Amino acid sequence: xxxxxxxxxxxxxxxxxxxxxxxxxxxxxxxxxxxxxxxxxxxxxxxxxxxxxxxxxxxxxxxxxxxxxxxxxxxxxxxxxxxxxxxxxxxxxxxxxxxxxxxxxxxxxxxxxxxxxxxxxxxxxxxxxxxxxxxxxxxxxxxxxxxxxxxxxxxxxxxxxxxxxxxxxxxxxxxxxxxxxxxxxxxxxxxxxxxxxxxxxxxxxxxxxxxxxxxxxxxxxxxxxxxxxxxxxxxxxxxxxxxxxxxxxxxxxxxxxxxxxxxxxxxxxxxxxxxxxxxxxxxxxxxxxxxxxxxxxxxxxxxxxxxxxxxxxxxxxxxxxxxxxxxxxxxxxxxxxxxxxxxxxxxxxxxxxxxxxx
Ligand SMILES: [Zn+2]
Ligand SMILES: [Zn+2]
Numbered sequence: 103x104x105x106x107x108x109x110x111x112x113x114x115x116x117x118x119x120x121x122x123x124x125x126x127x128x129x130x131x132x133x134x135x136x137x138x139x140x141x142x143x144x145x146x147x148x149x150x151x152x153x154x155x156x157x158x159x160x161x162x163x164x165x166x167x168x169x170x171x172x173x174x175x176x177x178x179x180x181x182x183x184x185x186x187x188x189x190x191x192x193x194x195x196x197x198x199x200x201x202x203x204x205x206x207x208x209x210x211x212x213x214x215x216x217x218x219x220x221x222x223x224x225x226x227x228x229x230x231x232x233x234x235x236x237x238x239x240x241x242x243x244x245x246x247x248x249x250x251x252x253x254x255x256x257x258x259x260x261x262x263x264x265x266x267x268x269x270x271x272x273x274x275x276x277x278x279x280x281x282x283x284x285x286x287x288x289x290x291x292x293x294x295x296x297x298x299x300x301x302x303x304x305x306x307x308x309x310x311x312x313x314x315x316x317x318x319x320x321x322x323x324x325x326x327x328x329x330x331x332x333x334x335x336x337x338x339x340x341x342x343x344x345x346x347x348x349x350x351x352x353x354x355x356x357x358x359x360x361x362x363x364x365x366x367x368x369x370x371x372x373x374x375x376x377x378x379x380x381x382x383x384x385x386x387x388x389x390x391x392x393x394x395x396x397x398x399x400x401x402x403x404x405x406x407x408x409x410x411x412x413x414x415x416x417x418x419x420x421x422x423x424x425x426x427x428x429x430x431x432x433x434x435x436x437x438x439x440x441x442x443x444x445x446x447x448x449x450x451x452x453x454x455x456x457x458x459x460x
Pocket of ligand 1: 210249253421
């Protein structure tokens, strides 16, 4: 697996492997500060150029609402086509997973106060709208607390959001479970979680109610109903169409295809990428908080995670930017990343418990 660290074009001791002598009072080396400034400036300049070129981008609040309405139309449209028999179940599932991955980006922007920051009532309404669409996440107001903590503590002991999805754990079955289904993995990680100050099991459970409860009830009904139907057909008495059980199962299956499975797919993809791309434990500056995961073999994960592996590192350097603009400046940001030594596709970090050093 490649460990593609592009060397900075400028001369100087900027390699990660070099000892860092020149620490400023905040503990960061002077050299790192210059590199961080270089990357942040490149992103901000690209952002400004985009805003000058496309004047409509200044209507950020309206664009946020347009995304929300547009994505709801896509999800509802694909659901209608599926229910009407015009498209197969898997097309509906894929379309909705992609659309809902963009809803998750919208939710993340709302968490960062990027739409209607002066009109909390509208902002709260948007947050209330995205929560049930996503289904398998605690409510956005809790996520705001958890996620802003992530930005303050990325890669450190207190970073609850990332540690919950396995970041920093040694590779093995429990790590894989935490990346795919952190709620289930939590049952085996209580002691570890109790050491993180932000962790409060009851608060987390309250933040999940009622949406996540309903989501998992539908998931269990989907799995149990189809297993029961399979068992009945094996035992020689298949489900009678038109009966109560068949009608209920058809309804549950439709909800699974439209809502439950797309959200499971997109959330699993974003969790795997996020747990993988953040470094943990031995990072020394923002330059080492994340890597970029954009190799071809990450494409299936990025497809259902709004290109998270490629663009989340940009967000670590500049948070005040909506998700679509982050994508628009990705070319310039990546040029700066390569120049200033951000790591790319360091896939084996997963086997090192996300340590920077081997
Ligand atoms: Zn963020
Ligand atoms: Zn992050």
